[in-house]
Amino acid sequence: MxxxxxxxxxxxxxxxxxxxxxxxxxxxxxxxxxxxxxxxxxxxxxxxxxxxxxxxLLSVIPHAEFKSVYASGIENWPAEVEALKLHPEVTFVEPYVNATGMLQKGNKMKAVEMTALEPLYAADGVIPSLVTSQQWLQFQTDENATMLGIGLMQKLDLVVGDKVQILLPQLSEDLSLSAPKTLRLNIIASLDMGGELSNHIGFMHMSLAAQTQNIHHGAQGIRLRYRDAFAAPKLTREIGYKLTPEVYMSDWTIKDGNxxxxxxxxxxxxxxxxxxxxxxxxxxxxxxxxxxxxxxxxxxxxxxxxxxxxxxxxxxxxxxxxxxxxxxxxxxxxxxxxxxxxxxxxxxxxxxxxxxxxxxxxxxxxxxxxxxxxxxxxxxxxxxxxxxxxxxxxxxxxxxxxxxxxxxxxx
Structure with missing residues (x-):
C-alpha cells in the first residue's frame, strides 16, 4: 500500500x-x-x-383554523377551546372572527383582512410580543382599539394614535349584499410581521366584530398552533373530525404552503x-x-x-x-x-x-x-x-x- x-x-x-x-x-x-x-x-x-x-411567518399565522359552517358561529366555543388545549401536539388555541373590509382614511381606501381576537386568550400568543406592554394593555381595555400591519399604515399614511374607519360588508337574509356597516377604530400599535403579511392584515376586538357581523355565539371559529408546524395537514384533519361542531378545516399549507x-x-x-x-x-x-x-x-x-x-x-x-x-x-x-x-x-x-x-x-x-x-x-x-x-x-x-x-x- x-x-x-x-x-x-x-x-x-x-x-x-x-x-x-x-x-x-x-x-x-x-x-x-x-x-x-x-x-x-x-x-x-x-x-x-x-x-x-x-x-x-409560522410564528405569526395560525397553523390551523376551524371555522363554523353556520353564520351564527361556534356554539359553546369556550368548552371547545379548553378541550383543544389538552391535545399533546397543540401549543396555543384561541377563538377568532374574520372581518374583511375596506379601511378608509380621508379619501384613501385599502382592503384589509381584520382578525378579531379575544384578549384573554390572545395574551398567550405571539401578538403581545410584537407590541409594547402598554399598547397591549390599551388593546385589552379599549374595545375600539386596532393594531394594523406597518405596510398597510404606510400606504394610507397612518400613524399610531390616528382614528380610522373600516367598512364591513353585510349579507341580507337572501344572501345579497346590503349597505356596509362602518366602524371607527383607534390605532394603538403598528405590527411588522414581515413581507406581504404586513400590507393587508390587522387585529381588532372579537366582541365588536361578532356584534357587527351578527355572529350570535361570539366566535366564528377556533385557530391554533402545533409543536411541529409541518405536521399541520395531518393533525388538522385528525382534530377536525373529532370536533363536536360542524366546521370547515384549513391549515397554513393551503394559504401559505406555496x-x-x-x-x-x-x-x-x-x-x-x-x-x-x-x-x-x-x-x-x-x-x-x-x-x-x-x-x-x-x-x-x-x-x-x-x-x-x-x-x-x-x-x-x-x-x-x-x-x-x-x-x-x-x-x-x-x-x-x-x-x-x-x-x-x-x-x-x-x-x-x-x-x-x-x-x-x-x-x-x-x-x-x-x-x-x-x-x-x-x-x-x-x-x-x-x-x-x-x-x-x-x-x-x-x-x-x-x-x-x-x-x-x-x-
Missing amino acids: HLAWILAWRFRTNKRQNGFISFISASSTFGIGLGCFVLILLLSVMNGFEKELKDR LYQDIQLVRAVVYIALSLVIAVACFNIVSTLVMAVNEKQSEIAMLKSMGAKNSLIILVFMLQGSFNGLIGTIVGVTLGILMATNLAAVARFIEDLLGVQFLSGDVYFIDFLPSELNWNEVYITALIAIILSVLATLYPAIKAAKINPAKVLGH
Whole structure:
C-alpha cells in the first residue's frame, strides 16, 4: 500500500507530464470543488429560508383554523377551546372572527383582512410580543382599539394614535349584499410581521366584530398552533373530525404552503443539478487517467516486468485519480462551509457595495439572505463527490493493469 501511494504521487507530480493532461486534471479538481462549494452554499440558503419561514411567518399565522359552517358561529366555543388545549401536539388555541373590509382614511381606501381576537386568550400568543406592554394593555381595555400591519399604515399614511374607519360588508337574509356597516377604530400599535403579511392584515376586538357581523355565539371559529408546524395537514384533519361542531378545516399549507413547496422544489432541483455537475467533473478524471495510462505504458510495463501485480497497478491509478477528487472535495467543502456560515454578512457587504437589495422586505417575509448549515448535508455532499471520483478511476486503472509488458517493451 505504501508503494502504491509513492508511485501514484510520483505519477501525478511528474514534471514531464503532458501539459494537456495536467490541464484536464486541474479542471476536474476545479469542477468537483466548485460543485461541492455551490451545492453546500445553496442547500444552506434553502435551509435558511425554511428556518426563517418556521420561526417568523409560522410564528405569526395560525397553523390551523376551524371555522363554523353556520353564520351564527361556534356554539359553546369556550368548552371547545379548553378541550383543544389538552391535545399533546397543540401549543396555543384561541377563538377568532374574520372581518374583511375596506379601511378608509380621508379619501384613501385599502382592503384589509381584520382578525378579531379575544384578549384573554390572545395574551398567550405571539401578538403581545410584537407590541409594547402598554399598547397591549390599551388593546385589552379599549374595545375600539386596532393594531394594523406597518405596510398597510404606510400606504394610507397612518400613524399610531390616528382614528380610522373600516367598512364591513353585510349579507341580507337572501344572501345579497346590503349597505356596509362602518366602524371607527383607534390605532394603538403598528405590527411588522414581515413581507406581504404586513400590507393587508390587522387585529381588532372579537366582541365588536361578532356584534357587527351578527355572529350570535361570539366566535366564528377556533385557530391554533402545533409543536411541529409541518405536521399541520395531518393533525388538522385528525382534530377536525373529532370536533363536536360542524366546521370547515384549513391549515397554513393551503394559504401559505406555496412558499414552503417552492423551497422544497428548489432544494431538489439544486441537489440533482449540482450532483450532475460533480459527476461531469469526475468524468474528466476518466479522460485524465486514460491519457496518463497511454503516456506511461513503458513505466507500467517495467513495473510489471519487475513483478508488480495487477492489483498494485490498479491501486496506483485509482489513487492517482482519487487525489483529484479528494483535493477538490476538501477545498470545495471547506469554502462552502466558510461561505455558508458567513453568508448574511457577505451578502450585506455586497448590497452596500453595489447599492442593491437582494430581498425586499415589502415582498418577502425577510429582507436578508438567510443561511443554515446542515452538517449531514455536508457529509453527504463530500461522500458523493469522493465515491464518484473513485468510481471514475476504475476503467482507466483496469486498462492499465491489462497492458502487456512484452508487447510494449518489444517496441
